[in-house]
Amino acid sequence: MTDLAPIAFSPWGMFLGAGPVVRSVMILLVVASVLTWTIFIAKSVEFLRVRSRLHKAEQALEQASTLDLGAADTRHGGIAHVFVMAAETERRRSQDIPDDSEGLKERIVLHLERLEAAEGRRLMRGTGLLATIGATSPFIGLFGTVWGIMTSFTGIAASKATTLAVVAPGIAEALLATALGLVAAIPAVVIYNHLARQSAACRAQVSDLTALVMRLVSRDLGRMQALASSGQVVRLGTRPMVGE
Template identity: 80%
Template sequence: MTDLPFSPWEMFLNAGPVVRCVMTLLAVASLLTWTIFIAKSVELFRTRMALTKAEKTLETAGTLDLGEQGTRENCIAHTLVMAAETERQRSHDIPDDHDGLKERIVLHLERLEAAEGRRLMRGTGLLATIGATSPFIGLFGTVWGIMTSFTGIAASKATSLAVVAPGIAEALLATALGLVAAIPAVVIYNHLARQSATCRAQVADLTALVMRLVSRDLGRMQMLTASGQVVHFGARIAGE
């Protein structure tokens, strides 16, 4: 088996400065793609585990206070519970406004849920940019390299294939690197988008569990209020 007359590294070294800059840019883009993939995969895996644990905690919690105690180690779950608790405390001076309180809590939780969704997708926009632009950047390097090769051929007045082939091969390497950078970026972006969608669905489940605890607590308060009114009414009749 004979060695290739030109290795990719030799073609990179022999390329012109513009084509070399294009290749370097594409190599950096490819490195960023795999770095984001590893970092986001670890982040999303930990997030899924934490959200699953928080779901179990809120599922077994009987009240919002118990849910707050059980989710202190989970950032988003604790934030959701505290947002509901804070709104309930701020609305204590509005009597018999259970429906309005639920609506205000839902609006607050929806904003927190949307913010968490944006946080989960943070960094993946760069993957979309790399996947969309890398082929065109590589094509630019190829076109520039071929133009330089033809200019050199015209200057030397040599039309031999041995003279033309190395310059064209160096130029086409830029397109190959563009595809090498773009294809994994698109695949990884779609993969991370699906993982983020799974996490967002779990956050939505947490929102529903928090609202269930809020509704449960409000129902208990309503029962206690009704019982207090009945006792007060009975004591007034006995006094008469």
């Protein structure tokens, strides 16, 4: 009596024993899992740097007394410097509009809101792939399982053998695709939610920067109005010189 060859039920053995369709599904799910962890590491490092940079910018704007000083203190770059320069640019472009403090504030707020929204979209860049992986991986794995079971049943019907030793390997290989789908999907969903919370925290810091910039703008406009009421001629958007 001929001894049957031992059946390898390790994940690698089941992968090698699977059909081409199921094997392709497994490879796709493994790639998706690798992408998930790559995005997690990259975005975690990015958020760590962004939050540190935003914290430094917030401290600089807190200590600045004028918009010009805020621009100097944030000259290292980042979204804070972009905000300050946007306010400075709008103020300079409004020099020919007399007595337009409220209008200037409104235009600056609108510009800063657009920049803030763009920064929020930039922070969430790359996380959409995690949502796609988390939503589709279980169904991709299920497709591989269904296809593998169909192939197994076809082989059983062709060989006319219904023993457990014949049925078990094919079903086990098919179920491995579902397991890989869950392995890819569960971390993707958890990581997506974690990165979404990190992004929300960064967006809150960006909103704080917007408020700080607008406080500097209001402070500068208040000084200009005080100089104008004292009899000095000051045009909106100009810097009053010492000794005028």
